[in-house]
Amino acid sequence: DVKVTQSSRYLVKRTGEKVFLECVQDMDHENMFWYRQDPGLGLRLIYFSYDVKMKEKGDIPEGYSVSREKKERFSLILESASTNQTSMYLCASSTRTEGANVLTFGAGSRLTVL
Amino acid sequence: GQSLEQPSEVTAVEGAIVQINCTYQTSGFYGLSWYQQHDGGAPTFLSYNALDGLEETGRFSSFLSRSDSYGYLLLQELQMKDSASYFCAVRDTGGFKTIFGAGTRLFVKA
Numbered sequence: 001d002v003k004v005t006q007s008s009r010y011l012v013k014r015t016g017e018k019v020f021l022e023c024v025q026d027m028d029h030e031n032m033f034w035y036r037q038d039p040g041l042g043l044r045l046i047y048f049s050y051d052v053k054m055k056e057k058g059d060i061p062e063g064y065s066v067s068r069e070k071k072e073r074f075s076l077i078l079e080s081a082s083t084n085q086t087s088m089y090l091c092a093s094s095t096r097t098e099g100a101n102v103l104t105f106g107a108g109s110r111l112t113v114l
Numbered sequence: 115g116q117s118l119e120q121p122s123e124v125t126a127v128e129g130a131i132v133q134i135n136c137t138y139q140t141s142g143f144y145g146l147s148w149y150q151q152h153d154g155g156a157p158t159f160l161s162y163n164a165l166d167g168l169e170e171t172g173r174f175s176s177f178l179s180r181s182d183s184y185g186y187l188l189l190q191e192l193q194m195k196d197s198a199s200y201f202c203a204v205r206d207t208g209g210f211k212t213i214f215g216a217g218t219r220l221f222v223k224a
Contacts, residue, residue: 004156031210040122042201043157043214050210058211090156101145101164101205103212105156 003027004106006091012112019078021109023091030096032074033103034058034066037088046089049074050096081113116140118215120202125221126192134187134218136202144205146178146185147212152198160187160200189220197222 007022025032031050035043035058045058047066055066063085067075074093078085088110092103118138126132136146145164149157163169163178163185175188189196199217206213 033212035214040216042118042216043203045211045213048210056210059213101147101162101212102159103147103149103157104159107156 004091004093004104006089006106006109008109009107010110010112012114013081014114015082017081017113019081019111019113021076021078021089021091021111023074023076023106024072025074025091025093025104026072027093027095027104028071029093029104030071031094032068033092033094034064034074034076035090035092036060037090037108043090046076078111081111083113085111086113087111116206116213118202118204118213120200120215120218122216123219123221125223127223128192128194130192131188131190132192132220134189134200134202134220136185136187136215138183138185138202138204138213138215140204140206140213142206143180143183146176147203147205148174148176148187149201149203149214150198151201151217157201192222194222194224196220 004025033048034046049068065077091106120136147162148160151157161176178185201217202215
């Protein structure tokens, strides 16, 4: 069964802390994405990557950075967490041919920043 | 700006048919997708339309009219397990960005 695995299901961090959210996929997908999901706002794209070491900004990249050193792993980094980054973070992947049409999502990481 | 509009909530009874509409306004268009998300779960892909017309997958069908910038998801023979949020999503210009609507919460009553 194809899988996107997010390392932490729930995290609680303090304002100013550095936060790492890890995502691993075992499907050999080229594309990987990070979204955040907030009630009433749907899913908003933070960053995406279409190849190793490649990254592109999404719609809300401010306050975030990403790293893709290996094809299967895409990390989201909050350099200095703030309370407005409290959210559900969803990682997704897709094949190069499917582009962004068919995304496979992980279970999500719910981050609370106090 | 870019936006997708869908109703926030829909309620229907078990066994009925329900239609969830989605209108979009985006700078580019490479296809309309639908995702289902149960509470506490991950969004899962349901269907994709690149061309006008109806796509059927079991009890679920999806329709697209590019000239109207409009699509819908049709769920037939509703079951309690269909209670979930449904998101429409448009693949934007450049091919890698998918923009999501805010989601429609479907309540299925017995």
